[in-house]
Amino acid sequence: MINLANSTSTMYIQNTIFRPCVKSISQVVAEKLYTQMVKDKAFDLIRNSELFFFSEEKYIEEKPNEFDQDRIELLRSFPSENEIQEFLIALYDCARFSPECCIICLVYINRLQGFCNLRLHPTNWRPILLSSLLIAQKVWDDKCLDNVQFVEIYPFFTTQEINKLEQKFLQLLDYNVVVNGKLYHSLYYEIQSQLKLKGKDIIIQALNVDQSAALEIRSNDLKLKAQQNPLRLCNSLGEKEPSRPKASID
DSSP states (O other): OOOOOSSSHHHHHHHHHHHHHHHHHHHHHHHHHHHHHHHHSSSSSOOSGGGGOOOOHHHHOOOOGGGOHHHHHHHHHHOHHHHHHHHHHHHHHHOOOHHHHHHHHHHHHHHHHHHHHOOTTTHHHHHHHHHHHHHHHHOOOOOOGGGGGGGTTTTSSSSSHHHHHHHHHHHHTTTOOOOOHHHHHHHHHHHHHHHHHHTHHHOOOOOHHHHHHHHHHHHHHHHHHHOOOHHHHHOOOOOOOOOOOOOOOO
């Protein structure tokens, strides 16, 4: 077993060990998002809904001169599971988030579906996934990227637009980003079971008691910060106290 702290001094080691974890977990995350998108095919995007804020259609309409027809058709095309996974891995290669963030972001997407009856479409799954990961990384990782750095891998949006996406995501969740150990592990074991059916392993261990407590404390701390000053939070580097216990990799 190797214990790692999330710091710049271990960045290379983390990428070597964490990337296979993220690749495995992202396969199940992609499968879940794809399955939901297939179910939601029958539902149209509602333009006067707050959820339309996450649709790339909104920005295509607002900035028509920035998109040629080929790019628009590509954005509107129905993604494969592999394309969803590749996007998630591309986000990882930029942000180097911990594998646990994949599970936490899925909690937030599920919560948004419950709160707002979110329907996943070809033009909103990327902004939804990006927004949920931004928040998940600020909850769990001791060091995370500023939003401006995500523009490099997802240039569709400006930094200001990414900040607004994150703010809107928080607002629609009513700032309820709290995740306790029980909720985290319900998804963890579900993903583990699905990977075993594919002959794979989740690689990362379940959270121990200290880590579970830290997750709830840190997510509650982020909730309070978001309620008090969402603008500052969405422009921050996600510095927080206390530091989480070290992650464990088999």
